[in-house]
Amino acid sequence: xxxxxxxxxxxxxxxxxxxxxxxxxxxxxxxxxxxxxxxxxxxxxxxxxxxxxxxxxxxxxxxxxxxxxxxxxxxxxxxxxxxxxxxxxxxxxxxxxxxxxxxxxxxxxxxxxxxxxxxxxxxxxxxxxxxxxxxxxxxxxxxxxxxxxxxxxxxxxxxxxxxxxxxxxxxxxxxxxxxxxxxxxxxxxxxxxxxxxxxxxxxxxxxxxxxxxxxxxxxxxxxxxxxxxxxxxxxxxxxxxxxxxxxxxxxxxxxxxxxxxxxxxxxxxxxxxxxxxxxxxxxxxxx
Amino acid sequence: xxxxxxxxxxxxxxxxxxxxxxxxxxxxxxxxxxxxxxxxxxxxxxxxxxxxxxxxxxxxxxxxxxxxxxxxxxxxxxxxxxxxxxxxxxxxxxxxxxxxxxxxxxxxxxxxxxxxxxxxxxxxxxxxxxxxxxxxxxxxxxxxxxxxxxxxxxxxxxxxxxxxxxxxxxxxxxxxxxxxxxxxxxxxxxxxxxxxxxxxxxxxxxxxxxxxxxxxxxxxxxxxxxxxxxxxxxxxxxxxxxxxxxxxxxxxxxxxxxxxxxxxxxxxxxxxxxxxxxxxxxxxxxx
Numbered sequence: 001x002x003x004x005x006x007x008x009x010x011x012x013x014x015x016x017x018x019x020x021x022x023x024x025x026x027x028x029x030x031x032x033x034x035x036x037x038x039x040x041x042x043x044x045x046x047x048x049x050x051x052x053x054x055x056x057x058x059x060x061x062x063x064x065x066x067x068x069x070x071x072x073x074x075x076x077x078x079x080x081x082x083x084x085x086x087x088x089x090x091x092x093x094x095x096x097x098x099x100x101x102x103x104x105x106x107x108x109x110x111x112x113x114x115x116x117x118x119x120x121x122x123x124x125x126x127x128x129x130x131x132x133x134x135x136x137x138x139x140x141x142x143x144x145x146x147x148x149x150x151x152x153x154x155x156x157x158x159x160x161x162x163x164x165x166x167x168x169x170x171x172x173x174x175x176x177x178x179x180x181x182x183x184x185x186x187x188x189x190x191x192x193x194x195x196x197x198x199x200x201x202x203x204x205x206x207x208x209x210x211x212x213x214x215x216x217x218x219x220x221x222x223x224x225x226x227x228x229x230x231x232x233x234x235x236x237x238x239x240x241x242x243x244x245x246x247x248x249x250x251x252x253x254x255x256x257x258x259x260x261x262x263x264x265x266x267x268x269x270x271x272x273x274x275x276x277x278x279x280x281x282x283x284x285x286x287x
Numbered sequence: 288x289x290x291x292x293x294x295x296x297x298x299x300x301x302x303x304x305x306x307x308x309x310x311x312x313x314x315x316x317x318x319x320x321x322x323x324x325x326x327x328x329x330x331x332x333x334x335x336x337x338x339x340x341x342x343x344x345x346x347x348x349x350x351x352x353x354x355x356x357x358x359x360x361x362x363x364x365x366x367x368x369x370x371x372x373x374x375x376x377x378x379x380x381x382x383x384x385x386x387x388x389x390x391x392x393x394x395x396x397x398x399x400x401x402x403x404x405x406x407x408x409x410x411x412x413x414x415x416x417x418x419x420x421x422x423x424x425x426x427x428x429x430x431x432x433x434x435x436x437x438x439x440x441x442x443x444x445x446x447x448x449x450x451x452x453x454x455x456x457x458x459x460x461x462x463x464x465x466x467x468x469x470x471x472x473x474x475x476x477x478x479x480x481x482x483x484x485x486x487x488x489x490x491x492x493x494x495x496x497x498x499x500x501x502x503x504x505x506x507x508x509x510x511x512x513x514x515x516x517x518x519x520x521x522x523x524x525x526x527x528x529x530x531x532x533x534x535x536x537x538x539x540x541x542x543x544x545x546x547x548x549x550x551x552x553x554x555x556x557x558x559x560x561x562x563x564x565x566x567x568x569x570x571x572x573x574x
Contacts, residue, residue, distance in 0.1 A: 111393060
């Protein structure tokens, strides 16, 4: 195997010092492991654009609001290392929880506004925990570019704002969501779905598609867009829509009227599994 | 004048890129201007230890809890530039408020625990605002070493923890407090004192000295130490002790018994001016 697995911050820094010193472009792909085609797209993009590609695999306890969700989060390190190797990554950084948090952190990132709506309303502390570990990874790797999936739209908006607010010397690249043939966004959580749930999961993408069609047809009232989307969610006990909103792509706050491009984002519970997805929608010009 | 004044982040980065590329050691001295002998000691220390010395002058609105205190904070940029030039600094970075905060930040540093006691109790939001701007300056300058005065003991403890918690690739150096002949710690705020207040200001250092003497004589009860200190504060309407506590040097939390080295820190109002100071004290070994 060509890819190098590194477990400590000191060893990672030593490994990257030479690359940095010689002006090489370092790309970072932060993940929680259980890598799938979505992550593969991020890694492949980093491989194209950078000299050194660092994939990090760390299931960050700080961003889980529920212990059972953390416990249940899939782990598959051997397969992850294989995939990174095949995609030509240089380093996979796999720190332990004590390596990342030798003591309970006293200084953390606070997210105001951007993290309040959508997922933030249902996962208290999630985005602060995510932003904190991402800031740590930025400091540890000191990459030139970091790659994030557009599937986690609110996460991406917050990471962009984190970098801007703190002047982190790094470029953020958002990469388009990878979907299955039936439109379902690829996610580590899909593997929790049984066959029937997997079929029900298509409802989220269909609802988002209906929202997009309504917006492109000129519906400017978010309530109307929402109604068009919700009509696509089947009346089934195993399915529950948590939220579905048209939001401003920068602030991630719901818009009162759809006059500019928006992101329509939704979260759907299918059985015990929570799925999220989003689409960008551009309304017709005002006549 | 040899020292270069730079006002924008982009220009500062361009100026430092060459130094960084050639492996030069960059030292950062973050200040709010109105430089005095205390700052001069920091700059001189950076000059000794680093190839490039960057002094930043920015009165950070985020760390002022009161508008009148921000308004009243002394500014003296021409004199600051002169001093930096004489001390051999390479760059003085003087960003505007809009350069540092083009928009109200959505991502900020939250400080838990370390910032609750002492000054934190009386200046809500102060340490979060300080930590936020310091983190920004770390990202902007990307220094190898940053210098902070021990006079602001709680600030120094928080900055050390900030760097540890986020793995910022930077060394923090704490520099001993510089004092006037009568023991008063040098501070930008001393210039607000009239002659009589300046005389009264000596009470803080005397109180801390009494606390140290009590600890070195074997007083292990913080209440006893406090009583010894407070006996040195004159009964004068113009003087009010805000706090005086023996705290753990890492956590900055009051200790129940003095068995290890502590910091005794105090804040004294003299007229309209708030002064802070602290001393390190080592108790005799337990027999």
